[in-house]
Amino acid sequence: MKPTLTAARLDAWDFRILSEIQADGRISKSELAKRVHLSASACSDRLRALETAGIIEGYFARLSPSLTAGAIFFMVEVVLNRHRLEDQRHFESAIQDFPEVLDCWAIGGRIDYLMRVAAPSMAAYQEFMDGLLQVGLGIDQYYSLIVTKPVKSNSPVPLAALEKR
Known part of the structure; x- marks a missing residue:
C-alpha cells in the first residue's frame, strides 16, 4: 500500500508539476513531463497520485470577464445566530446547494462566513438573500x-512558500 501524499510529503518534482498545471490546466501530459524534466510515465504517475490524494481537486476554465459583464458580484459577511458545531455544519452543508454562492469561507473574527455571490441584478440579489433568511440557515445578520x-483573482497558490516549509 502506497503512503498517502500530504503537503508535507510533496517533493520538488511534485511542486514543479503543481506549478505548471496551475499556470496551464490544459497542458498535455507529454508537455508537462518535458517542462518538469521527468519521463512521461513518471510524470503521469505523479500526476495521478496528486489527483488521488486530493492535492489536485479539479481542473477549471477561467471565463472571460466579458461573459459575466451583466452580473453583479457581492461579498457577503454572514453572522450566525448560534455558534454551535451543528449550526456551523448545517450552514456549511446547506450553502452548497446555492449556485449563486460562488465561494464561501469560514472566518475567524467578528463574522462567521464570507461568501462571494453572483446575481444578475440588485433586485435578484436581494431576493436571493431574502430567500436565504427564510430557509433556516441560522443567519442572524449579513452585510453586503x-x-x-476585479483587481486580482484566480491567482495560483504560491507554491514556493509551501515548498520551503
Missing part, C-alpha cells in the same frame, strides 16, 4: 459589499 471591479 458590492464588487466594483
Whole structure:
C-alpha cells in the first residue's frame, strides 16, 4: 500500500508539476513531463497520485470577464445566530446547494462566513438573500459589499512558500 501524499510529503518534482498545471490546466501530459524534466510515465504517475490524494481537486476554465459583464458580484459577511458545531455544519452543508454562492469561507473574527455571490441584478440579489433568511440557515445578520471591479483573482497558490516549509 502506497503512503498517502500530504503537503508535507510533496517533493520538488511534485511542486514543479503543481506549478505548471496551475499556470496551464490544459497542458498535455507529454508537455508537462518535458517542462518538469521527468519521463512521461513518471510524470503521469505523479500526476495521478496528486489527483488521488486530493492535492489536485479539479481542473477549471477561467471565463472571460466579458461573459459575466451583466452580473453583479457581492461579498457577503454572514453572522450566525448560534455558534454551535451543528449550526456551523448545517450552514456549511446547506450553502452548497446555492449556485449563486460562488465561494464561501469560514472566518475567524467578528463574522462567521464570507461568501462571494453572483446575481444578475440588485433586485435578484436581494431576493436571493431574502430567500436565504427564510430557509433556516441560522443567519442572524449579513452585510453586503458590492464588487466594483476585479483587481486580482484566480491567482495560483504560491507554491514556493509551501515548498520551503
